[in-house]
Amino acid sequence: MHLVPADRAGRRTIDGHRVCDAIAAIGDTGRLRTWADRFSLLADANRLALLLALHRTGPLAVSDLAVATGMNDPAVSQALRLLRAAGVVAGEKEGRVVRYRVVDPEVGALLGHC
Structure with a gap:
């Protein structure tokens, strides 16, 4: 689970490899905010x-x-x-x-x- 941030590393996971894949899919928080802002404009x-x-x-x-x-x-x-x-x-x-x-x-x- 190399992608899990240190503040969450001690938490139990069921499918650790999928957690890493999910973290990678979410990506950078700045880009996430940009997309959230775009979607709010389209809403x-x-x-x-x-x-x-x-x-x-x-x-x-x-x-x-x-x-x-x-x-x-x-x-x-x-x-x-x-x-x-x-x-x-x-x-x-x-x-x-x-x-x-x-x-x-x-x-x-x-x-x-x-």
Whole structure:
């Protein structure tokens, strides 16, 4: 049981080799936190709807996303602000219009399965 942290090494296990495999599967706690944060972003139905629309259609403006999702413009803007801060989407300004797109490839891969 070489992967068992010292603070847990004295605890009894039934399938020690599987415990090591489970620890390896869990991996780095920082990466685990990153994925938990991603999943929390996807757990909101409105944010998920926005991401699916952007993933499948490409860049869209706030007003177009509002029509597509049935949300109001301020709610779309707030959701995009959270997604942008998390590095999941980015906006590109063309004159007065900002079009958003999914830029996180791992989130994009997840959306491909929805």
